Amino acid sequence: MSQIITANDLPTGDVVYWTGAGWTRDAREAALVTDTAAAEALGKAEVKARRVIDPYLIDIELVDGKPWPTRYREIVRASGPSVRTDLGKQAEL
Amino acid sequence: MxxxxxxxxxxxxxxxxxxxxxxxxxxxxxxxxxxxxxxxxxxxxxxxxxxxxxxxxxxxxxxxxxxxxxxxxxxxxxxxxxxxxxxxxxxxxxxxxxxxxxxxxxxxxAVEMHAIQTSGNCIRNITTDQFAGAVAGEVVDPRIWSEVLRQWSTFHPEFSFLPRKFKIAVTATEQDRAAVQWHDIGIEILKNAAGEIGFKVLAGGGMGRTPIIAKVVREWLPAEHFLSYIEAIMRVYNRYGRRDNIYKARIKILVHEIGIEKFREEVEAEWQQVLPTHIDVPAAEVARIAAYFTPPAFETIVPPVAAHEAALKADPAFAHWVARNVVAHKVPGYAIATISLKPVGGIPGDASADQMDAIADLADQYSFGDVRVTHEQNLVLPHVRLADLHAVWRKLVEIEVATPNAGLVSDIIACPGLDYCTLANARSIPIAQDIANRFADLERQRDIGELKIKISGCINACGHHHAGHIGILGVDRKGVENYQISLGGSGAEDASLGELIGPGFNDAGVVDAVEKLIEKYRAIRQEGERFLDTYRRVGAQPFKEAVYG
Missing domain, CATH: 3.90.480.20 (Sulfite Reductase Hemoprotein; domain 2)
Structure with a gap:
């Protein structure tokens, strides 16, 4: 199962994903993890740099060639509340 | 206030x-x-x-x-x-x-509010009857003693790092609208034959993964010893409550493990240590606090109020709302109005900024500027003149918070669930919405009568599913949301713990199952029985057969 790195932006709390060069709000722009240990180390470094909190790896599948979470909890984080489709990333991205 | x-x-x-x-x-x-x-x-x-x-x-x-x-x-x-x-x-x-x-x-x-005591292992926000100071039959306004507790507990150095969070609820009527028996400490304010105020003190209640109904620690506590006794309970909990296991850290586990008799002995002994410290609140201070809760300047009104009676006759939709969402006030000519935050298909407990502003305006115009929040996720205007009810209702209709469903099947408690909460395993809100939509016909809801459905998206039970006449618990079953049903719970004065009836359902299946349970109730109920009454009379078996065959 492929994975990507997710976290929350420190000042805003927004859900973010690692692109390989920085953080994006769009899971579809995330970079696939190729080295788990390196990804975890990167997460710790980004926390230390005060950019994000609570980084962790999530399972994804490729949809139209782009990553998308497989677990429902992560789909909600990547999209927004299922009961308010006018809010969150599903409405903004 | x-x-x-x-x-x-x-x-x-x-x-x-x-x-x-x-x-x-x-x-x-x-x-x-x-x-x-x-x-x-x-x-x-x-x-x-x-x-x-x-x-x-x-x-x-x-x-x-x-x-x-x-x-x-x-x-x-x-x-x-x-x-x-x-x-x-x-x-x-x-x-x-x-x-x-x-x-x-x-x-x-700037408006005398804060977010203190809304997290952490401290004494959390004190809760009470949403009809406090308005409803008939009240011994005394429970907010007076709730405020005493608030002042005492805020930043209390000894109780800011308890083994676990701690919730206290207070009620002052026979009808319990504050679910006191489900709290770490529940307080029932009583009056004895001599007309003196005192308290029945319960402890060790709670929901979560180990639901337990509180037990009576003291049947009668004189008012002058309120704080010293509560402090003694807190000290016993603080000393013996487990800190090694978060799942066993609540006071309910302590009371359960050592037994209520031993717990009571410990509290009474500790109380003797606390008494000489003079922590109890002087009567003058209680009176000072009570003055803040002096009733507003009600008019003298002699019912029936002609305008109200005429509106009831002329407007059936208004009459339905009054029948369901309005209860008697202690002062003749006034009423208590529940504002339903449960529009059919809506999100239980949500209110927009515009709705909040409009309700604030209504409060100013018709309810002495007073608004209440209920633990069932609705709002209340506690002091409305009967003559003004129709105007209030018309505005509530306009802002879409006038659903006449207080206490009915669509007046559902639901936690935020997996749509918002990191702890949740399943969504709660869509289940509430689907059930409300299934029973959208208000005539059908009225025929079903009082029915408390409560939905939690995880075992922490923020949606009070243990206390639901029908309780629904969302779980994660191999990555798929699954919903377990329990029956027979109550958060009222007849508190009881719901019992799981069998295997869970998927999101569509649970709504079908709820409908089958309700139709079984309608088929077998006796005159005047609520769903809960029928369940208590016949037990789970007929309902299990209705759902599982």
Missing amino acids: YQYDSFDAAIVQTRVEQFRDQVARRLSGELSEEQFRPLRLMNGFYLQLHAYMLRVAVPYGTLSSTQLRALAHIARKYDKGYGHFTTRQNIQYNWIRLEDGPDILADLA
């Missing part, structure tokens, strides 16, 4: 400045997340699925219209235009930015 004195104002203002400094130090890197996390939680800032969530305290569920407008302002300026009223009579905002946190707390402080 209580108004801050100089101590309250100083405490809250100081807290705002402390938090401003803490956030700045966090963002500059001076504080690590590990260091900062307990500080933000002590100020009500959680990290949830989409962003930071801020939980604002509404002490004993009482709001002034000014405060409600401030909550609307926060929803509009710092969130996405709405808030969510909770089963703790608080309000939560789901899309908060940490960097806005200090300004939000400052805006709250």
